Amino acid sequence: MEKKSNKITGRQWGMLIIESLGWSGVMVMGYFFSSYYALIQSTFSYSNNQAANLVAIMSAAGAASYLCGGFLADTFAPKINLAISYIGLTAIGVIILMRPSYGIMQVLAVLVSVFGLGTFVPTMLKYVSSLGSREQMAELYGYFYALAAAEALVIAPIASKLMSTGGDYAGLRIIIIFFCGMMIVSMVVHFVWVERAMTLAEEEKSEDDKFSFKIIPELLKNPNMYFVILVACFTLLPYDLNTFVQPLLASQFDASQSMIQFVASYANNGTALILAPLAGIIAAKLGSTSRVMTMSIILGIIATLGILFVPWDHKYVIPAVIIVFALRSVFSIGKPARNTMVGESRLPKKARGTVIGLMFAITGLQSTAVAKGAGYLTTAYEGAKGYKILFTAALVLFVIGTIVSMIFSRRLKKAKERDAVEGAPADLMI
Numbered sequence: 001m002e003k004k005s006n007k008i009t010g011r012q013w014g015m016l017i018i019e020s021l022g023w024s025g026v027m028v029m030g031y032f033f034s035s036y037y038a039l040i041q042s043t044f045s046y047s048n049n050q051a052a053n054l055v056a057i058m059s060a061a062g063a064a065s066y067l068c069g070g071f072l073a074d075t076f077a078p079k080i081n082l083a084i085s086y087i088g089l090t091a092i093g094v095i096i097l098m099r100p101s102y103g104i105m106q107v108l109a110v111l112v113s114v115f116g117l118g119t120f121v122p123t124m125l126k127y128v129s130s131l132g133s134r135e136q137m138a139e140l141y142g143y144f145y146a147l148a149a150a151e152a153l154v155i156a157p158i159a160s161k162l163m164s165t166g167g168d169y170a171g172l173r174i175i176i177i178f179f180c181g182m183m184i185v186s187m188v189v190h191f192v193w194v195e196r197a198m199t200l201a202e203e204e205k206s207e208d209d210k211f212s213f214k215i216i217p218e219l220l221k222n223p224n225m226y227f228v229i230l231v232a233c234f235t236l237l238p239y240d241l242n243t244f245v246q247p248l249l250a251s252q253f254d255a256s257q258s259m260i261q262f263v264a265s266y267a268n269n270g271t272a273l274i275l276a277p278l279a280g281i282i283a284a285k286l287g288s289t290s291r292v293m294t295m296s297i298i299l300g301i302i303a304t305l306g307i308l309f310v311p312w313d314h315k316y317v318i319p320a321v322i323i324v325f326a327l328r329s330v331f332s333i334g335k336p337a338r339n340t341m342v343g344e345s346r347l348p349k350k351a352r353g354t355v356i357g358l359m360f361a362i363t364g365l366q367s368t369a370v371a372k373g374a375g376y377l378t379t380a381y382e383g384a385k386g387y388k389i390l391f392t393a394a395l396v397l398f399v400i401g402t403i404v405s406m407i408f409s410r411r412l413k414k415a416k417e418r419d420a421v422e423g424a425p426a427d428l429m430i
Contacts, residue, residue, distance in 0.1 A: 006133060006136050008143065017147060061110040144336070153266075225355065255314075289340040338359065
């Protein structure tokens with residue numbers, strides 16, 4: 001029998017490019033108040049309390065939106081959810097360009113989470129998994145995130161240059177127009193090309209394959225649901241810590257602002273550009289995404305030990321920056337791997353969007369909790385002590401995460417061995 005090739009085709013590459021354009025646009029608008037915190041504060045002359053309040057509103061709405069978005073992704077056709085997101089976020093962009101009152105901006109902080117996180121993220125991540133076979137899933141997610149990172153790396157310096165020459169408001173306008181334009185282009189091409197190619201597969205689904213809310217109790221009783229969420233939380237931890245890496249480099253290593261901005265941009269997108277597809281390739285070769293997740297969390301242990309033991313002095317700023325890149329790599333590996341892990345979780349296929357939504361809702365709450373806790377520590381214990389406590393706690397969590405991930409990986413391996421004898425269940429993600 002001829003072996004079926006799992007190589008990504010030209011058509012799949014085209015689909016990934018179109019979907020990643022929309023993803024890049026939505027991520028900017030969906031995380032608008034946090035991604036452009038300082039720029040918005042300057043443009044609208046908001047106080048520290050007002051700006052922080054917008055971020056808090058967005059974060060709280062985001063957790064609830066993810067939860068509802070998972071149900072929407074399994075209940076409605078992707079084209080409905082995606083169209084609502086693209087049109088809704090573009091409308092928000094137009095309103096912001098009109099410089100509305102602070103009261104309206106608070107409403108918009110809720111809506112960017114509803115449209116950017118709720119109706120879009122679970123749907124798009126579920127959609128990417130449908131662009132190819134189960135064997136291709138890890139690579140599809142990896143290349144998807146890599147393409148989005150490449151777009152951000154190209155756009156970031158252009159936007160920065162425009163802001164430096166035209167001022168804050170001009171820069172904000174350019175960012176909104178540019179990324180809303182990306183969403184519109186992605187939406188149009190998605191509907192006239194990608195959606196047509198995928199419609200037939202959706203129409204072939206039987207009633208048994210369709211989502212029902214009756215499946216929620218089954219998910220909540222399944223231990224694998226909690227393993228998926230826990231492993232996702234531990235691989236998201238570096239993202240949560242990243243907020244406090246910048247002040248750490250400035251206050252303890254006397255790093256320049258230009259170096260800090262370099263780290264902020266390239267540690268985020270540069271590692272994703274390289275490691276997201278690499279993680280997908282390795283997962284495909286090993287046949288286990290959970291094993292890749294375990295290796296990435298171990299890298300988190302090594303990076304955190306490095307931060308704690310390198311001398312905190314300007315002479316060691318370069319080693320510190322290298323360690324920060326390593327820490328961020330844990331997140332860049334875990335970003336596509338989390339979604340692929342859902343695909344091998346042995347949870348019901350028809351609940352993929354719901355599982356993704358639950359996972360993102362919990363990790364969203366985690367990010368809020370870590371931010372609050374880290375903010376308290378670095379304020380209550382001024383100087384190096386607060387940061388030492390913060391990263392010591394992170395080290396302990398990474399060790400726990402490694403153990404949890406190893407247990408989950410072993411659990412999935414045993415299940416595969418049973419499938420080889422008894423046959424693989426057709427209704428589960430494996």
